[in-house]
Amino acid sequence: MKTGIKVKFWGVRGSIPTPGVKYIKYGGNTPCVEVQLPNNQLFIFDAGTGIRELGNILCKGEGKSKIHIFLSHFHWDHIQGLPFFMPSYIKENELVILGMDRQEARLDKIIFNQMESIYFPVKLQSLAAHIQFQILTEGENVIEGVKVGTMCLNHPGQAMGYVITFGKTKIGYFTDNELIPAWVTGAFKMEYKSDMRERALQLISGADLLIHDAQYTDEEYKTKVSWGHSSLTEVLCLAKEGGVKRLALFHHDPDHFDEQIDVIAATCKAYLNGSSANLECFAAQEGMELHF
Numbered sequence: 001m002k003t004g005i006k007v008k009f010w011g012v013r014g015s016i017p018t019p020g021v022k023y024i025k026y027g028g029n030t031p032c033v034e035v036q037l038p039n040n041q042l043f044i045f046d047a048g049t050g051i052r053e054l055g056n057i058l059c060k061g062e063g064k065s066k067i068h069i070f071l072s073h074f075h076w077d078h079i080q081g082l083p084f085f086m087p088s089y090i091k092e093n094e095l096v097i098l099g100m101d102r103q104e105a106r107l108d109k110i111i112f113n114q115m116e117s118i119y120f121p122v123k124l125q126s127l128a129a130h131i132q133f134q135i136l137t138e139g140e141n142v143i144e145g146v147k148v149g150t151m152c153l154n155h156p157g158q159a160m161g162y163v164i165t166f167g168k169t170k171i172g173y174f175t176d177n178e179l180i181p182a183w184v185t186g187a188f189k190m191e192y193k194s195d196m197r198e199r200a201l202q203l204i205s206g207a208d209l210l211i212h213d214a215q216y217t218d219e220e221y222k223t224k225v226s227w228g229h230s231s232l233t234e235v236l237c238l239a240k241e242g243g244v245k246r247l248a249l250f251h252h253d254p255d256h257f258d259e260q261i262d263v264i265a266a267t268c269k270a271y272l273n274g275s276s277a278n279l280e281c282f283a284a285q286e287g288m289e290l291h292f
């Protein structure tokens with residue numbers, strides 16, 4: 001039976017937008033995922049360039065909106081669309097921006113700085129919508145009656161992973177996360193919080209959907225250790241071990257064209273066909289909708 005939850009991908013590209021004919025199928029917008037809950041609650045994960053079009057569509061709706069935007073972290077590709085999110089220019093709307101504090105600056109200050117006049121013509125305090133900030137730390141939170149589990153991911157400067165549970169449906173959003181293969185040794189491995197994988201497994205256990213950073217092929221990862229992104233095999237292993245039902249490969253590398261992502265998705269399917277896991281794997285695609 002369907003629960004009425006909709007997940008839509010508005011941006012699936014990592015690092016930098018990639019317009020152009022080589023990127024038509026999977027899309028060039030940077031991370032943004034819409035989660036529409038029954039009872040009309042709207043949770044948005046990340047504010048990459050994909051959020052612009054989502055905002056335009058929301059503005060066509062009637063009535064005021066209360067929108068929660070969960071930020072994984074503050075690298076450009078995850079916040080660049082925020083100043084172009086039209087619902088924030090409408091007085092009746094209410095926006096809650098959630099994320100972690102950084103040592104260097106508080107959450108509100110980070111977003112305030114992004115809209116300083118040197119970078120953008122409209123200041124944060126000039127936006128018409130009512131905007132609030134909510135700082136999250138690791139653990140269990142309840143946001144508007146929805147369970148939201150959070151944990152720090154392995155990424156330069158850190159990122160936050162989210163798992164929402166609504167009724168019996170569990171959806172995980174883990175982008176910009178480096179799962180470290182057993183063969184990696186040395187100082188980087190030492191630095192890495194060794195229980196991170198175990199905690200991630202607990203949090204995503206039995207998830208109906210896991211959206212996970214899968215930026216590199218295993219071959220590419222060999223030269224990108226400590227860059228903060230995962231290789232395909234590590235992501236597949238995590239999802240399999242966690243008893244995840246569907247895995248969306250996410251944060252596609254800007255150098256991966258459509259044909260290459262097709263090959264990556266096919267390789268993952270072939271890998272899973274040879275295993276006993278009941279896991280469906282696909283490459284996230286801009287415009288793709290999933291219903292639960």
Ligand SMILES: [Zn+2]
Binds near residue numbers: 014015077078176
């Ligand atoms: Zn990123």
Ligand SMILES: [Zn+2]
Binds near residue numbers: 073075155228
């Ligand atoms: Zn990042």
